[in-house]
Amino acid sequence: YDRLGITFDLTLGESFYQPMLEDVVEELKERGIATDSEGAVCVFVEGNEAPLIIRKRDGAFTYATTDLATIKYRREKLKAESILYVVDARQSEHFRLVFEIARRWGFGDIDFRHVRFGTVLGRDGKPFKTRSGDTVGLESLLDEAVARARAIVDENDDAKPDGPELDEATRAAVAEVVGIGGIKYADLKHNRESDYVFDWDKMLAKNGDSATYIQYAYARICGIFRKGRIDREELRRGAGPVRIERPVERALVVQILQFPEAVDAAAAECRPNFLAQYLFETANRFTAFYDECQILPERDAERRRGWLLLCDLTARALKLGLELLGIAVCERM
Numbered sequence: 001y002d003r004l005g006i007t008f009d010l011t012l013g014e015s016f017y018q019p020m021l022e023d024v025v026e027e028l029k030e031r032g033i034a035t036d037s038e039g040a041v042c043v044f045v046e047g048n049e050a051p052l053i054i055r056k057r058d059g060a061f062t063y064a065t066t067d068l069a070t071i072k073y074r075r076e077k078l079k080a081e082s083i084l085y086v087v088d089a090r091q092s093e094h095f096r097l098v099f100e101i102a103r104r105w106g107f108g109d110i111d112f113r114h115v116r117f118g119t120v121l122g123r124d125g126k127p128f129k130t131r132s133g134d135t136v137g138l139e140s141l142l143d144e145a146v147a148r149a150r151a152i153v154d155e156n157d158d159a160k161p162d163g164p165e166l167d168e169a170t171r172a173a174v175a176e177v178v179g180i181g182g183i184k185y186a187d188l189k190h191n192r193e194s195d196y197v198f199d200w201d202k203m204l205a206k207n208g209d210s211a212t213y214i215q216y217a218y219a220r221i222c223g224i225f226r227k228g229r230i231d232r233e234e235l236r237r238g239a240g241p242v243r244i245e246r247p248v249e250r251a252l253v254v255q256i257l258q259f260p261e262a263v264d265a266a267a268a269e270c271r272p273n274f275l276a277q278y279l280f281e282t283a284n285r286f287t288a289f290y291d292e293c294q295i296l297p298e299r300d301a302e303r304r305r306g307w308l309l310l311c312d313l314t315a316r317a318l319k320l321g322l323e324l325l326g327i328a329v330c331e332r333m
Contacts, residue, residue, distance in 0.1 A: 003142060004180065005326055017069040021061045024069045025054055033104050043101050052097045067098045068105070075107055082111040084270065089116035089193055115270045118195040120187070128198045142180055148204055149179035149212075153333070156206075166332060174330045178204065178212055181327040185211030188325055189276040209280050214318060215329050217283035220290065221315040222331040224308075228296045232312055235305070242306040248289045252310055255285045259317045263324065272325055279321045286314045 001007070025041055028034035034043045034054060042051035054065040074080040085095055095114040102112065120128040128136055153175050157164045166174065186203040190196045204212050225232055244250050255278075262278035265271070295311065298304040319329050 004184075005328070012070075014066055017066050017073065020069040020073065021065045024065055024072065025061070028054065028068075028101075028105065031105065033101065043097075045097055045100055048097065052101065064094070064098055064101075067095075068102060071098075071102045071107055071110070072105075075110060080110060082113070084113050084115050086115045086117070089118055092116055113270065115192070117192045118190075121195050121197045123197060123199070125197070141183065145179035145183050145200075145203075146175050147179070148200060149182065150175035152204060152206070152212075153178065156333070170332065174333055177328045177330050178215060178333070181211040181215060181322070184325065184327050185214075185276060188272040189280070191273055192271060211322070211327055214279050214283045214322060215327075216333055217286050218315055218318045218322075218329045219331060219333040221286070221311045221318075224295055224311055226331075228308075230308060235308055235312060238305075239309055242309055243302060244306075245303070246292065248285070248292045249307075249310065252282075252285045252289045252314065255282050256310075256313050256317050259321065262321070266324075275321055275325060279318060279325075282314065282317055282321075286311075286318075 025034065028043065029036075029041065034041050036042075037051065039057035040053050041055040042053050044051045052064050053062055054068065055061055071083065074083060087095070092114060095112075099112040099114075102108075102110070122128045150171065153166070153171050157166045157171065182203045186196075186198070189209060202208060203210060206212050206216060224230075242253070244253060258278065259282075262275050266273075266275040289310065293307055295304065295307045298307065322329055
């Protein structure tokens, strides 16, 4: 989790709820929600042929019992108003029943949402596994991503016209950011409910819908300010109206202004692919703007200042957007 930049405010494992399970079963029975059936305790839901078992014949509890206990605890102790379950789409029916029972139990004021996701597939169209057929370990996946990214970083840096720019430590740091960012973006850019094929080449592509492409756009902007020895803070302090003269400028401005909408939509629908698509399109529009507008050589001071401000705004949108997806950036690549 440290390597992925993930932190948790509070973690309560399944064992934490174990002492509560018997009380959950008894309370549901007392309220007439659960009944004894062939030695087990079940909840029958209208329109569903099979009941949801909350205590088996042998006295063992089920995942459903634990899920119901967590709902009670989160509402009464943590004062939860909304609970999101980020779980495989194949568990949709399970959560539909759990949510229905929770509402009957008196927790209908909670906004329950199953944020379901699809399956990662290999190129053969089957669930992604190693060559031996084992489940792919995350640590080894990250290691391979960083190793592949390092090869790309070395190749690109060695091929620069004026010679390599990055020292060993910087190359290693960039590879870590690009490799891990590539895996994250490849997962988040898809509709979360859809299955997708895991593809290393697309994941780390410098051109195309990848984190690398977006990170490179950000690094390119940083390079403009570095090469021109321009203080971005000073540029912002002296900011004024920007003169829009070309279609590529207008397209970039309009795109930047849509950043809040993209973030709001992604959050409201629990669909990070909305934000990922926005960032990819922003990088595309910046590339078109960069190709047409010779920023640093521009002799018109007002036009040059406006272009630099557009570069700065683009960089800020790209960096913040990637950070919201849990992806870092580099000022040099």
